[in-house]
Amino acid sequence: MNGDPEKIEPELNGGNTVKDKIGRFFITLYDLHRFMLRFFREAFLPPYEFRETIRQSFDVGLKSLSIITLTGFIVGVVFTKQSRTSLLEFGATSWLPSLIAIALMRALAPLVTALIVAGKVGSHIGAELGSMKVTEQIDAMEVSSTNPFKFLVVTRIEATTLMVPILVIYMAFISLLGAYLDVHLNEATSFPAFFQQAFMKINLYDIVSIMIKSAVYGFTVGMAGCYIGYNAQQGTVGVGKSANKSVVVSMFLIFIEEMLLIQVLNYGKQFF
Amino acid sequence: MIKKETPHIDRTETVIELRHLRKSFGALTVLQGIDLDVFRGENVVVLGRSGSGKSVLIKLIVGLLKPDSGSVRVFGEEVPALDTRALQTLRKKIGFSFQGSALYDGMCIKDNLAFPLVRNKRNLSRKQIDQAIEKVLDDVGLAHTVYQMPAELSGGQKKRIGIARTLILEPEIMLYDEPTAGLDPLTSIEINNLINEVQARYKTSSIIITHDLSCAKSTGDRLVMLVDGQFLRQGKFEEVFDTADIRIRGFYNYNFILDN
Numbered sequence: 388m389n390g391d392p393e394k395i396e397p398e399l400n401g402g403n404t405v406k407d408k409i410g411r412f413f414i415t416l417y418d419l420h421r422f423m424l425r426f427f428r429e430a431f432l433p434p435y436e437f438r439e440t441i442r443q444s445f446d447v448g449l450k451s452l453s454i455i456t457l458t459g460f461i462v463g464v465v466f467t468k469q470s471r472t473s474l475l476e477f478g479a480t481s482w483l484p485s486l487i488a489i490a491l492m493r494a495l496a497p498l499v500t501a502l503i504v505a506g507k508v509g510s511h512i513g514a515e516l517g518s519m520k521v522t523e524q525i526d527a528m529e530v531s532s533t534n535p536f537k538f539l540v541v542t543r544i545e546a547t548t549l550m551v552p553i554l555v556i557y558m559a560f561i562s563l564l565g566a567y568l569d570v571h572l573n574e575a576t577s578f579p580a581f582f583q584q585a586f587m588k589i590n591l592y593d594i595v596s597i598m599i600k601s602a603v604y605g606f607t608v609g610m611a612g613c614y615i616g617y618n619a620q621q622g623t624v625g626v627g628k629s630a631n632k633s634v635v636v637s638m639f640l641i642f643i644e645e646m647l648l649i650q651v652l653n654y655g656k657q658f659f
Numbered sequence: 660m661i662k663k664e665t666p667h668i669d670r671t672e673t674v675i676e677l678r679h680l681r682k683s684f685g686a687l688t689v690l691q692g693i694d695l696d697v698f699r700g701e702n703v704v705v706l707g708r709s710g711s712g713k714s715v716l717i718k719l720i721v722g723l724l725k726p727d728s729g730s731v732r733v734f735g736e737e738v739p740a741l742d743t744r745a746l747q748t749l750r751k752k753i754g755f756s757f758q759g760s761a762l763y764d765g766m767c768i769k770d771n772l773a774f775p776l777v778r779n780k781r782n783l784s785r786k787q788i789d790q791a792i793e794k795v796l797d798d799v800g801l802a803h804t805v806y807q808m809p810a811e812l813s814g815g816q817k818k819r820i821g822i823a824r825t826l827i828l829e830p831e832i833m834l835y836d837e838p839t840a841g842l843d844p845l846t847s848i849e850i851n852n853l854i855n856e857v858q859a860r861y862k863t864s865s866i867i868i869t870h871d872l873s874c875a876k877s878t879g880d881r882l883v884m885l886v887d888g889q890f891l892r893q894g895k896f897e898e899v900f901d902t903a904d905i906r907i908r909g910f911y912n913y914n915f916i917l918d919n
Binding site: 515518519522523524526527528529530531532533534 | 718721723743747750751753755762775824828
């Protein structure tokens with residue numbers, strides 16, 4: 388049921404003692420767990436909202452494209468410039484393409500893309516769903532025999548989960564282009580030679596782990612934005628809070644996931 | 660104001676039946692033992708002060724909230740006991756006009772109106788959908804707004820489109836939540852007339868939630884007065900206010916002062 392006014396015990400709702408705060412934290416965790424289970428249930432059960440998922444995916448991609456292009460290019464150029472000074476000390480500037488490719492593909496591109504999507508798309512999802520909640524648009528959808536969870540939440544989470552990996556690949560490519568430009572101007576390396584060297588140290592496992600990481604980040608951004616927006620309260624103030632909270636929570640979770648995933652994926656590499 | 664046509668009310672058929680309905684939010688008891696029958700073709704107005712639980716009542720009927728105890732039966736079906744699929748099927752017969760209109764502000768009017776139709780009648784062709792939109796917009800007198808966005812409409816127009824969006828599924832029951840709230844007196848009269856036209860044209864049974872006496876008087880076939888979570892009196896407009904009960908007289912006098 389969409390309204391869910393009973394989900395938080397009223398005694399805990401307004402209290403400000405440590406006990407109340409801990410109580411609220413665990414209730415939120417439990418509620419989030421239910422929200423996530425509902426997502427997986429609704430995502431796999433018909434009817435499917437393919438058209439809306441495609442529309443949302445297009446929206447997510449388009450919204451982030453310009454800023455990802457700009458950021459990616461700058462990251463590539465700056466990272467190359469910073470790395471060159473260190474490598475010069477060892478006379479190892481020929482390693483630049485490989486070093487940059489490894490750093491970009493394995494760490495920078497997924498992380499930076501995820502943070503950009505969290506800021507750009509996560510806040511939008513939080514504000515949009517929050518606004519729909521406080522203006523009763525979600526209730527209106529429900530009473531017109533449409534499942535708002537499937538239409539609004541499932542499609543958005545699917546879209547971010549699908550689009551972040553694509554955006555990561557795009558960003559890695561743009562960053563490498565920026566890096567190539569800098570390397571070409573300083574070391575006169577040709578385009579094929581740069582990319583041949585760059586991809587020498589990148590293997591299939593790296594690509595697979597980037598895709599896994601990116602999909603997890605995308606899922607996190609979508610889930611945080613949808614959960615917070617879908618449960619927005621307190622009128623227009625709640626909408627602003629939802630947008631803000633979506634970004635903060637997404638970024639926080641992305642950093643934690645980065646730390647955990649890097650351990651898991653590095654451990655998994657020895658079996659590959 | 661257009662005079663309300665004498666409705667055809669079938670008192671042998673109850674479309675909504677509430678029994679001993681109770682609802683609380685934490686320590687706040689909103690409804691305490693509500694009993695109500697709405698007959699086919701009848702417009703029932705629920706009058707009461709802001710915060711008296713009027714909106715909660717219709718949200719219970721449409722299954723947006725669950726009662727603490729008591730029975731909510733719509734077309735003989737116990738609403739709180741229905742599973743999601745059965746509830747969705749039942750909701751196709753119920754139109755809900757929200758206080759703030761609740762138009763999807765990311766969609767133009769045409770898409771707003773097409774939304775419930777596309778989702779509930781998946782076999783309709785594009786042409787049939789367009790025809791249904793055209794008809795329902797004509798019925799609410801806003802055919803020219805078809806490609807406008809909700810933000811471009813006035814409060815009264817939004818209310819009309821909100822009603823049109825529910826009418827497109829040709830519901831048998833209409834639930835109006837404060838249909839004239841926030842509107843100027845002339846626009847309120849237009850909305851009241853529209854409610855009566857909907858009753859006559861679509862043969863709907865309705866519950867109209869309001870604190871506006873002119874709305875209550877011009878649209879209601881029967882009024883019920885909700886005070887402190889209970890129905891104090893019911894009957895025709897004059898019957899309800901023909902009392903010495905200060906809680907009802909006070910409500911009437913306050914509205915009378917405002918209207919004059």
